[in-house]
Amino acid sequence: MSDKSIESMLQEWRDNVEGETLQCGFAPQFAELEELSSELASMARNLEAGDASHVTNAFFKDLEFGTAGLRGVIGAGTNRMNVYTVARATQGLADYLNAHFENPSVAIARDSRHKGELFVDVAASVLAANGIRALIYPRVEPTPALSFAVRDLGCSAGINMTASHNPAAYNGYKVYGPDGCQITSEAASEISERIARLAYFEGEGAPCAKTVDFQQASFDGTISWIGEDTIARFIDAVLAQSQEEPGDSEAPLSVLYTPLCGTGLECVSQTLERIGIPYVNVVPGQDLPNGDFPTCEYPNPEERDALEPGIDACRAAKAAGRPHDLLLATDPDADRVGVACEDGDDYTLITGNEMGILLMDFIARKKAARGESLSRSVAVTTIVSSAMADSIAAEYGFELRRVLTGFKYIGEVIGRLEAAGEADRFMFGFEESYGYLAGTHVRDKDAVVASMLICQMARYWRAQGKTLVDAMRDLYAAYGWWLNRTVSIAYPGADGDARMKDIMARLRTEAPAKIAGRAVAGVVDYAHDKTGLPSANVVEFRLEGDCKVIVRPSGTEPKIKLYLFAKDESRDGAEALLDALEAAGRKLLN
Known part of the structure; x- marks a missing residue:
């Protein structure tokens, strides 16, 4: 994150967007510029009136890039999904791909969310400017079809513009490796480091995203469309997993x-x-x-x-x-x-x-x-x-x-x-x-x-x-009645991230002896214990009687998840156990 004040960052964005001194020559659609300019002006008015919440939430950090890529509210600011954050992330990805692959290519898809098509165009333009071929699904397609296309077309990576099941205000940017999996922690870390070296706008003393004209790149073949044959092969691969015998489908x-x-x-x-x-x-x-x-x-x-x-x-x-x-x-x-x-x-x-x-x-x-x-x-x-x-x-x-x-x-x-x-x-x-x-x-x-x-x-x-x-x-x-429940507790705003970190640190240093009246028989800290799994910010409390409570911050949203596990001989007994575990878990995270 920059050491600039939030006020100065707001002014910088206003100067660049309203003055159309656009990122490395990339020109968003005029309507997009108007939307961003209007939102930035509204932030400035609120700030003058003494309300800093909107601008603080939009600028208090850069939108974090991790193994799930980017995900955030659509809007203006460094902590928002917009053409500038998408272009900057794509430049970081392009630098990574050119460092690790010869003649890299990237498959790109989107879901039905707002700005999805625009963000696809931005990403493809940045990739093309970096000599990377972009192959785009011509309409909305499922995430698994993107994972399939990466391997089917022999691509070096995949990008999917999606925020999964988040509310309509969100969009996201999910990155896949050449194996069709979401990128590894190591790859995400290197891409994130490369993104951090980049500026949002020209003239900031650091490089920013390279771009080319989308139409020109599509004419010369650097940007192209994924054909119907890829979706046909995807559906054939799905059907190959059928578990029915001849005649079963007649029912x-x-x-x-x-x-x-x-x-x-x-x-x-x-x-x-x-x-x-x-x-x-x-x-x-x-x-x-x-x-x-x-x-x-x-x-x-x-x-x-x-x-x-x-x-x-x-x-x-x-x-x-x-x-x-x-x-x-x-x-x-x-x-x-x-x-x-x-x-x-x-x-x-x-x-x-x-x-x-x-x-x-x-x-x-x-x-x-x-x-x-x-x-x-x-x-x-x-x-x-x-x-x-x-x-x-x-x-x-x-x-x-x-x-x-x-x-x-x-x-x-x-x-x-x-x-x-x-x-x-x-x-x-x-x-x-x-x-x-x-x-x-x-x-x-x-x-x-x-x-x-x-x-x-x-x-x-x-x-x-x-x-x-x-x-x-x-x-x-x-x-047996093995029942589960997942509880999400939100920590929004600029102070939410710090609160979440404090809670996880406290659970590690002050583990409870009992939860919901049941003795804690063991604690597994997946960040530090030898589990045979990669390090993760997860703490598991194993309770007597085959019960468990697992605490994990979300990797894509400002919330902590409680995973509750109960077993009993009856549904009523297991549900009562879950209720007790939830009440105790909420108190634990207060």
């Missing part, structure tokens, strides 16, 4: 689907059609890409509010005598998927942990029924995902590996298996935050393949007179 299944105004409709509907679901009903008002996400504040398939329009449509269809077997919802970049099923008089949302367990059991069950040995198979999940996964692995005899939070770590396991000539061993991976993957066609969570498998699984259990909710209850009856 009827009625699906109501919502892409939550994001990118999933094209790939999900094509995939479901090809597994024998010829007509996918789509939730009205949530079908087309729309960066405003008008039907829900948080386009997150974990949240019931986001699924309420779909649940209402399910109720209406049932009243009309045309009930749906399940409601599928993918998030805006279609890497995560949530499900609601009719359950008596209501509709129950299946949690991310529950769906991970259901899919793991389903795939293992189908493989075993085909006579396949699972002794070499490997499933992967995270340290914050359901402990029931260990019981499923023991039942079927496959290996279960646990990694840090973040699907890139699951992707890295696949990469190591592939390097050893054992990619066929990978069976399934999941994380509690609604991310799933079967197959090695991508190295990130994939809501397209997950949607296909969920529908096949629903068809399988429907043939036995059960819903997915019924199937999950059967698993609880067999293995």
Whole structure:
């Protein structure tokens, strides 16, 4: 971060944007300049009136670049997503790629968020100016399609303009390595260092982003479009993970689907059609890409509010005598998927942990029924995902590996298996935050393949007179009520980051002896203990009675997450334990 005052940075941005002394000759669209100028002027007026909150939050730091790239509120300032922060980050990435690759190329995609197309143009222009070929998806596409394209097209990296399930005010900039995984910590650190050497504007005593005219670069081939054949190969790779036998697809299944105004409709509907679901009903008002996400504040398939329009449509269809077997919802970049099923008089949302367990059991069950040995198979999940996964692995005899939070770590396991000539061993991976993957066609969570498998699984259990909710209850009856809950506590503003750091430091130096009346049997500090995993800012409290509390700051948002784990012989008992753990955890983070 610069040692300039916030007031001087505000004035510098006003001078450059309003005076159109633009970054290294890059000229944003005129409307974009007007928006930035208007916002900067508003900050100045508020500052003169004694309200410094807006300008402080916009300028108190540079938007941080990490393994998840950039993510932030769209707007003017160093701590915001705008054409200048995107160009600066892309120049840092370009410097990294030119230092490590000969003739590098980058695949670029975007979701439905505001400014996505503009940010793609900016990134491509900067890459082209640095002699790096940019290959762009011509329309919105899912995150897994970007991960697939990186490997399919032999690119050195990938960029996806997405803020996943954040509110409409956000956008992001996610970077992938040549393996299709999100970049490693080492790569992110080097790119971040290169970004820090760069200025936002010319004349600041440091280099800034190089740019070329987008149209000219597209004429000379430095910028080009990713063809329809790439998406076709992606869908073929998804279909290769089908778990159904000939004849299974003839069983009827009625699906109501919502892409939550994001990118999933094209790939999900094509995939479901090809597994024998010829007509996918789509939730009205949530079908087309729309960066405003008008039907829900948080386009997150974990949240019931986001699924309420779909649940209402399910109720209406049932009243009309045309009930749906399940409601599928993918998030805006279609890497995560949530499900609601009719359950008596209501509709129950299946949690991310529950769906991970259901899919793991389903795939293992189908493989075993085909006579396949699972002794070499490997499933992967995270340290914050359901402990029931260990019981499923023991039942079927496959290996279960646990990694840090973040699907890139699951992707890295696949990469190591592939390097050893054992990619066929990978069976399934999941994380509690609604991310799933079967197959090695991508190295990130994939809501397209997950949607296909969920529908096949629903068809399988429907043939036995059960819903997915019924199937999950059967698993609880067999293995015990292993329940989980994730609680997020926000720490917004300029002081939020410092508060989060203080809390994590205190937990390490003043670990509690008891949490919710249960003795702390052990503490694992993933930043310092020898766990065999990369260092991470995570602290785990292992409690008596198979309970756990894990504390982890988010890598992309100003919040700390509490992961709560409870086990009991009954649902009521496990829920009561979770309530007690949540109350104690909130107090711990106060």
